[in-house]
Amino acid sequence: MSIALDLLAWYDQNKRDLPWRHTKDPYFIWISEIMLQQTQVETVIPYYLRFTQRFKTPQELSSASQEEVYKYWEGLGYYSRARNLQASAKMIVEEYHGKMIGDIEKLLALKGIGPYTANAIGSIAFDLNVFALDGNGLRIISRLYNMEDNIALPKTMKQIQAIGDELVKGINAGDFNQAIMDLGATICRPKNPACEKCPIVQHCLAHQQHRQDVLPINIKKKNNQDIHYITGGIYYQDQLYLIKNGPDGLLANLYGCPQYIVESPYSFVEAFKEDTGLELDVIDHVKDIKHVFSHRTWYMHVYLFKLNSASKHLYTKKEIDKLPISTAHVKVLKAIYSCLEF
Ligand code: SF4
Structure with a gap:
């Protein structure tokens, strides 16, 4: 089987039970993706549940006071995320009749949404066939293909995005993106990947060449000045x-x-x-x-x-x-x- 099908079969059986995985409502997926930026899954869960129970729609979020939104965000840090969420909720209400639109350009136009988040929402909530590239994707793909290129370089990121785009062709990209996230968190970890449990080990060139512990190459340009x-x-x-x-x-x-x-x-x-x-x-x-x-x-x-x-x-x-x-x-x-x- 292909990499994508093996990974999807594993995800089907092993996906983590997370509250935002019980819905396809783009608003809820969006909230979860923003909360997950720079924050651990376990920390996000109670915040997500409280937040989405209070603000059930973009309308409810846009009409709340900033003070109240901050109250529900208190403890998550990076309050600019909450500010951006509310500003975007207002835009959704005013320009898109209160509904998020399944179009990557339109998602990118919302405050606080970058390429990863736009592709994650697009694929999970709207079934768009797009690959959401983050640190997990960079690491896993560079190991799968035994890539020696520096993943800190935009050129390499582009290359890996293109590989990801190919991998998701014709399959459920939303599940694939979430499978990459789960694989990166539980098996293909940055240090000590658990290759013996990996569902795509038979495709992995780094594993075959015992390079999994040294990949990916990630050299950030340093200037002593x-x-x-x-x-x-x-x-x-x-x-x-x-x-x-x-x-x-x-x-x-x-x-x-x-x-x-x-x-x-x-x-x-x-x-x-x-x-x-x-x-x-x-x-x-x-x-x-x-x-x-x-x-x-x-x-x-x-x-x-x-x-x-x-x-x-x-x-x-x-x-x-x-x-x-x-x-x-x-x-x-x-x-x-x-x-x-x-
Ligand atoms: S075999 Fe190991 S290095 Fe390769 S993708 Fe799986 S966990 Fe990562």
Whole structure:
């Protein structure tokens, strides 16, 4: 049998029982796909159930207050997702008579929907014959075909998308895309793939050549002059948490927001706790800011965090106006103020 048919037969018998798999309503599929962005399946389930019970249609979501929508999102983080959902629900009501349309271009026009999500909704809810490529797809296909190409390159992604498009031809692409998701989560994991349990092992060239542990090749271009920070707009009531730099270094004696070279806002929370003993909640992504110094470039990925207790490093806006702030952090503060009503 073909790769696709073997995978579909396995999915039929082994698919995870997830609440959004009991419906084909595009609205519910859309909510689940947005919640699943950067969030684990187990975390999403109770949020999905509560959210869809309260907001049963795009109409109900569009007419709710933003405050209430945020309340139902509280704890999931990345509030921009909730904001985009509501903005898109309004667009669906106003432009599409309250119904989502099974057209990839129209799905892509909705806020917060990129190519993966559009193809996932299109295939699952509307039976469109499209392949939804995400990290699982990149990894599994590059292993299946023993590809040595760097999956971080757009050229390779295109190649893998084309292979996926071929694989779904003439089959149920929605099930195939969900099967890839389940296979990637349970068997063809990033580390230690369980090839002995894999339903498509007989097709897998990486397995035949014992390359499954080294594939995919994923090399992100690094430039030593580029530094990526997670920068924290940390607030407590109407105050912001700032730190003063030491007497040496690039921004000596200037004030700014705390920042760490870490992968995610959640690692920021851990680093901050280790440094200060203080607890934070991740609230939202604010903006990505680039600041060029003469010999290096900072990429500041600014997030909003809520501090859970008072601290001596907190300042009101009035106080901050009198502090010496580095130009890079003036940009950061401006972005933060646009989200907070101080
Ligand atoms: S055989 Fe192993 S490496 Fe190949 S697709 Fe299956 S789990 Fe992944």
